[in-house]
Amino acid sequence: MSCFELQDKNGRIADAVSHQGSLSASMKPPFQGVALKWLLENADLSEIPVEEKRKLFDRMGKWIDFLFNFRDLDGDGVWENFSPIETGWEDASYFFAGFPLAAPDANAYTVIMMDAIAALGRTIGEDEAVCAHWEKRADELTQKIIDKFWTGERWIAVNTRTGAKGDSLSIPLFATLILGKRLPEEIRAKTVEFIFGENGFETPYGFASENVNSPYFRHGFTAGSVIIPAQLILCLALEAAGEYDKAKEMGLRYARTLRDNGMFHIHNALNGAPERGLVAFGEKQLFWSAWASSAYLFLADRYGK
Numbered sequence: 001m002s003c004f005e006l007q008d009k010n011g012r013i014a015d016a017v018s019h020q021g022s023l024s025a026s027m028k029p030p031f032q033g034v035a036l037k038w039l040l041e042n043a044d045l046s047e048i049p050v051e052e053k054r055k056l057f058d059r060m061g062k063w064i065d066f067l068f069n070f071r072d073l074d075g076d077g078v079w080e081n082f083s084p085i086e087t088g089w090e091d092a093s094y095f096f097a098g099f100p101l102a103a104p105d106a107n108a109y110t111v112i113m114m115d116a117i118a119a120l121g122r123t124i125g126e127d128e129a130v131c132a133h134w135e136k137r138a139d140e141l142t143q144k145i146i147d148k149f150w151t152g153e154r155w156i157a158v159n160t161r162t163g164a165k166g167d168s169l170s171i172p173l174f175a176t177l178i179l180g181k182r183l184p185e186e187i188r189a190k191t192v193e194f195i196f197g198e199n200g201f202e203t204p205y206g207f208a209s210e211n212v213n214s215p216y217f218r219h220g221f222t223a224g225s226v227i228i229p230a231q232l233i234l235c236l237a238l239e240a241a242g243e244y245d246k247a248k249e250m251g252l253r254y255a256r257t258l259r260d261n262g263m264f265h266i267h268n269a270l271n272g273a274p275e276r277g278l279v280a281f282g283e284k285q286l287f288w289s290a291w292a293s294s295a296y297l298f299l300a301d302r303y304g305k
Contacts, residue, residue, distance in 0.1 A: 004059040011066030029088045029106045030063055033113020040119050053124045060117050064110060074160045078102050078144050091223050093216035094157045094166030094173060101166060103157040104149035105175040107141060114138035142182050150187060154194055169211035171201045172222065175233045180240025188241045206231045206254030208269035219268060225275055226257065226267040228295050248303040255299040263292040
């Protein structure tokens with residue numbers, strides 16, 4: 001709820017909140033729906049007051065409305081990011097297509113948020129027609145994602161002003177697999193095959209954010225390193241696609257990387273070592289991270305028991 005307590009009047013969720021309470025001007029992808037869906041399916045939420053659930057139901061809907069009211073420049077029902085920081089991936093190679101950039105993973109998270117809103121609505125006695133409406137929107141957006149971003153063999157991003165394709169060996173594009181069984185079986189199978197194939201992202205230390213043989217590979221945030229969100233999102237995506245064993249194998253590889261090399265945000269995809277030399281947002285080095293530590297606990301609990 002914390003993000004939604006500070007939601008803009010137009011529905012935007014800020015990227016960050018300072019210790020003084022000021023909101024950043026940017027945003028991050030609408031991943032909250034993935035979190036809500038996981039909680040609904042894996043946790044007992046019965047002690048949370050209905051009025052709190054109602055707040056979240058209403059405010060998640062406003063968050064989605066913001067994306068389509070203010071981030072869909074061409075009005076095709078698929079929204080775009082206006083800058084790299086909004087994508088959550090910072091320096092991914094598919095950004096070479098330029099902005100505004102419509103990406104399949106960001107829209108996939110929106111589909112799951114729609115599904116999660118519908119599920120939450122039913123737990124609070126929301127009118128069934130409203131819940132069914134959210135599911136219908138999720139169905140429609142899923143089809144638009146396939147039509148716009150699936151080439152028949154792989155996922156791409158699209159610049160909505162120029163039509164340029166963000167066609168690269170970048171893992172965020174393949175996080176679209178998080179749609180799971182909403183995707184046709186052939187698309188799921190080809191996506192999994194690509195992730196683990198010659199141009200894919202498998203390493204002994206987890207998933208590389210860019211294929212290690214890519215001409216764009218380097219030791220940046222999402223330009224080739226092993227970074228926290230790519231591991232968790234891909235594990236959840238593989239599970240959603242019915243590939244639990246693959247999710248478990250890769251989740252355990254990454255957990256071992258954290259255990260053996262330190263709870264750092266970013267690790268080297270070639271040797272598993274912490275990327276100590278990276279400088280980010282004024283930090284002289286990337287320190288041990290609560291984000292990494294919590295990811296370790298989640299993966300160890302889920303796959304390592």
